[in-house]
Amino acid sequence: MAEKKKLNQTGKASRHKVNHNTTNAQPHAKKKDGSCAYAKKCGGCDYQGISYEQQLEMKQKNLKKLLSAFGKVEPIVGMKDPYHYRHKVHATFDCTKKGQIVSGTYKEGTHEVVDIVSCQIEDEQADAIIQDIKGLLRSFKIKTYDEDTGYGLLRHVLIRKGYHTGQVMVVLVLGSPILPSKNNFVKAIRQKHPEISTVVINVNNKKTSMVLGDRNITVYGKGFIEDELCGCTFRISPSSFYQVNPQQTEYLYEKAIACAGLNGKEKVIDAYCGTGTIGLIAAKHAGKVIGVELNKDAIRDAITNAKRNDIHNITFFNEDAGEFMVRMADKGEKADVVIMDPPRSGSDEAFLSSVVKLSPKKVVYVSCNPETLARDLKYLTKHKYKVMEMTPFDLFPMTKHVETVAYLLRLK
Numbered sequence: 001m002a003e004k005k006k007l008n009q010t011g012k013a014s015r016h017k018v019n020h021n022t023t024n025a026q027p028h029a030k031k032k033d034g035s036c037a038y039a040k041k042c043g044g045c046d047y048q049g050i051s052y053e054q055q056l057e058m059k060q061k062n063l064k065k066l067l068s069a070f071g072k073v074e075p076i077v078g079m080k081d082p083y084h085y086r087h088k089v090h091a092t093f094d095c096t097k098k099g100q101i102v103s104g105t106y107k108e109g110t111h112e113v114v115d116i117v118s119c120q121i122e123d124e125q126a127d128a129i130i131q132d133i134k135g136l137l138r139s140f141k142i143k144t145y146d147e148d149t150g151y152g153l154l155r156h157v158l159i160r161k162g163y164h165t166g167q168v169m170v171v172l173v174l175g176s177p178i179l180p181s182k183n184n185f186v187k188a189i190r191q192k193h194p195e196i197s198t199v200v201i202n203v204n205n206k207k208t209s210m211v212l213g214d215r216n217i218t219v220y221g222k223g224f225i226e227d228e229l230c231g232c233t234f235r236i237s238p239s240s241f242y243q244v245n246p247q248q249t250e251y252l253y254e255k256a257i258a259c260a261g262l263n264g265k266e267k268v269i270d271a272y273c274g275t276g277t278i279g280l281i282a283a284k285h286a287g288k289v290i291g292v293e294l295n296k297d298a299i300r301d302a303i304t305n306a307k308r309n310d311i312h313n314i315t316f317f318n319e320d321a322g323e324f325m326v327r328m329a330d331k332g333e334k335a336d337v338v339i340m341d342p343p344r345s346g347s348d349e350a351f352l353s354s355v356v357k358l359s360p361k362k363v364v365y366v367s368c369n370p371e372t373l374a375r376d377l378k379y380l381t382k383h384k385y386k387v388m389e390m391t392p393f394d395l396f397p398m399t400k401h402v403e404t405v406a407y408l409l410r411l412k
């Protein structure tokens with residue numbers, strides 16, 4: 001998955017300082033000519049100012065350059081409406097020397113917070129909630145956190161919204177676990193936004209570039225939201241991976257499952273499974289599925305998701321995918337299909353060599369980084385596998401990022 005730069009793949013955000021030049025005038029996302037009012041300062045969208053058609057052409061060209069050695073790259077599946085697709089929105093909070101509270105993203109290459117009222121690619125409801133939280137801070141005497149001095153409270157706000165359910169989670173990332181008048185604060189924000197289903201305090205008191213700390217305290221609702229994809233319901237916790245563009249994700253997953261070509265009998269491995277999304281959808285068409293994932297919160301969600309969807313032919317393991325596969329291969333175990341969806345850094349040789357030992361008939365590789373995909377395909381195609389199909393999906397309009405489903409078949 002590619003992320004807008006303000007919250008990168010690992011959830012990291014760069015250390016920040018306030019943009020003291022910020023004025024009280026708050027520009028809206030679009031200028032009269034339709035371009036982004038923040039483009040020059042924010043730098044989150046690499047393709048700002050380029051028509052969407054042209055963006056798709058550029059992505060296709062780059063994919064062709066990187067992947068055509070392995071076969072034909074199918075035409076990229078773009079969005080009908082490429083705006084406001086992000087259902088995970090994050091804003092960093094800070095205060096200028098003049099005492100103005102600002103919230104938004106980092107100016108590219110700096111530690112300055114660009115004050116953003118609404119963003120062209122973020123969900124509009126999420127942006128409105130962030131603005132209203134900003135508006136409440138003074139009356140509740142909540143100060144923004146200063147990383148240099150450790151003084152203040154509010155560091156970030158993270159909003160996650162279900163695409164089909166409309167459920168909204170607000171995560172307040174604080175430097176300490178105590179939010180003064182927390183019940184009244186929640187009441188005030190819910191009065192403005194009754195659509196909020198849960199509010200969580202995330203405690204991050206470390207000098208770190210990571211947005212989220214380890215501790216979550218639910219102050220309203222269940223502490224998670226649910227969303228639906230491809231006929232399954234998924235639980236999403238504050239730190240679990242869930243694609244930021246659920247609309248396009250449905251097409252991506254449908255393609256991955258179609259490539260697996262399941263007939264109800266296969267043993268399938270869903271590696272880097274997150275909250276179990278792809279594996280649970282696959283389980284309906286397979287004999288048995290094994291999901292493996294490093295993040296313990298995501299695995300907890302995956303187990304709950306299996307129960308929630310009444311799916312019993314899936315087992316999840318909280319482990320490094322490479323180590324898990326090596327052990328399976330050493331035990332001489334086999335699999336019919338391996339579906340793998342690694343982070344941007346791609347897979348590793350321990351994992352890939354174990355895939356070769358397990359010798360599944362099919363490998364379905366879901367990738368958010370064509371460069372690491374090309375590297376990993378090079379390994380697999382040198383070891384008995386042939387790329388049969390590669391289909392890109394645009395999950396990240398206005399940015400250079402792209403998802404690709406590659407399907408490989410074992411040659412002998």
Ligand SMILES: C[S@@+](CC[C@H](N)C(=O)[O-])C[C@H]1O[C@@H](n2cnc3c(N)ncnc32)[C@H](O)[C@@H]1O
Nearest residue numbers: 001241272273274293294295320321341342343
């Ligand atoms: C691109 S996400 C895919 C998640 C899931 N397939 C989905 O579509 O929602 C990659 C996942 O790999 C997990 N991960 C990263 N490194 C890992 C490793 N070494 N072993 C297992 N899982 C890992 C991350 O926590 C993340 O959930």
